Amino acid sequence: MERKAFLRTLGAGAAFALTFPSIQGCSKDGNGGENPVPEGVDFTIDLNSAEGANLQNNGDFILKNDVVVVKNLEGNFVAASQICSHQQTDQVRFIAENGGFFRCFTHGSEFDQNGTPLNTITSNPLKIFNTELNGNILRVFD
Ligand code: FES
The missing domain is CATH 2.102.10.10 (Rieske [2Fe-2S] iron-sulphur domain)
Known part of the structure; x- marks a missing residue:
């Protein structure tokens, strides 16, 4: 029982660790090279x-x-x-x-x-x- 709980915790943590960087990666890719057009020049x-x-x-x-x-x-x-x-x-x-x-x-x-x-x-x-x-x-x- 304790082992199951441990694995569940590890699984959630691993899923989070795997998901979070990929979200960051997508965000970085999506915004890569994008700059605001200059205003108030x-x-x-x-x-x-x-x-x-x-x-x-x-x-x-x-x-x-x-x-x-x-x-x-x-x-x-x-x-x-x-x-x-x-x-x-x-x-x-x-x-x-x-x-x-x-x-x-x-x-x-x-x-x-x-x-x-x-x-x-x-x-x-x-x-x-x-x-x-x-x-x-x-x-x-x-
Ligand atoms: S960003 Fe595509 S032509 Fe300038």
Whole structure:
């Protein structure tokens, strides 16, 4: 009788030990790579700073606060979420080809500079932020 009780206890404990990590595993898998799309974005970049030096040439871009800040091929500043609208990985980058567009390197979603999807991987638009240039200070904001 005592042995049965012991085995029952062990069984429940073992079941718990086996179940709990697998729940954690599923949760981790389900959220793996998912990041919130940046909200309340409002920052500046001094174009004369070391950071700004990386935005001197048309086609240059930098990553800051989960935003891809771009000097496009026409020399205008545009900014998009680095967090993809497909499955929220942070793999969106600017591609300085074919007029300039955004690509997420996770599954290959592409977006124009207005955030409109260019292929069928997702129909969700990419979040685009406002930019404003005052002298050498570039402001990026929601
Ligand atoms: S998460 Fe970007 S294309 Fe799938």
